[in-house]
Amino acid sequence: MSSPSEQSPPSGFRQRLHEIIFEADTPAGKAFDVALLCAIILSVLTVLLESVPLLRDRFGAELRMVEWFFTGLFTVEYVLRLAAVLKPFRYARSFFGLVDLLALLPTYLSLLLPGAQSLLVVRVLRLLRVFRVLKLASFLGQAEILLTALRASRQKIIVFLCGVVSTVVIMGAVMYLVEGEKNGFDSIPRGMYWAVVTMTTVGFGDLTPKTVVGQFIASLLMIAGYGILAVPTGIVSVELAAAARRGAIDTQACPGCGVGGHDHDAAHCKHCGTALHPS
Known part of the structure; x- marks a missing residue:
């Protein structure tokens, strides 16, 4: 029996959802991440275009609709990320969890504070996931160092x-x-x-x-x-x-809190204690 600090990975639908959203080892997971990266690039490009006065005067309404579309899309994705892990609040407090949340807030804040949507450029931080998607473990290792x-x-x-x-x-x-x-x-x-x-x-x-x-x-x-x-x-x-001198890291995300950066020989997450590999 596992100790209270060690939890088993999710199973069933939640496990499948975790593999698609947090991992890029499967075709579905890689397709999801590639589509997400494309959406992030397009959403940031939309914000940049809206800041140009000439384009804002001519296509302001259309650009705002595109912004709300991507915000709705990322909101659904954020909720799915929380549902895919065993400890959603821990993931919400992680670096990528906070970045995912900050990528949503400016659009909603723009309802009260006009112009706040310009802060949506924070979404560019989400492109850091490209290192995991392309399995550039050496880049991940250097970032962790x-x-x-x-x-x-x-x-x-x-x-x-x-x-x-x-x-x-x-x-x-x-x-x-x-x-x-x-x-x-x-x-x-x-x-x-x-x-x-x-x-x-x-x-x-x-x-x-x-x-x-x-x-x-x-x-x-x-x-x-x-x-x-x-x-x-x-x-x-x-x-x-x-x-x-402490060695390389693994690219797998924890199924409990969604945080990565674990040692290759690690059996449990160093943040929440969840088992990293099914028994």
């Missing part, structure tokens, strides 16, 4: 960003004191804005120090900016190297 490295780096990066923010606040206050209102530094937040622009080497030039002391401080901050930009790169690079 990148995500793992970013998750492992988040605490170090948060500490680093706290240091950067502290530096920005201090330098903003210093430049407010040194330059003063007569040179454009009329507040500490204004000085903080200048510090961010200077440290990131953007250099808009709309606010520059005029005094010798201010220019000396700016020079030091510019030089420090190059070192600051290199820190997060080094942090993520170390974690990338560590994650790359």
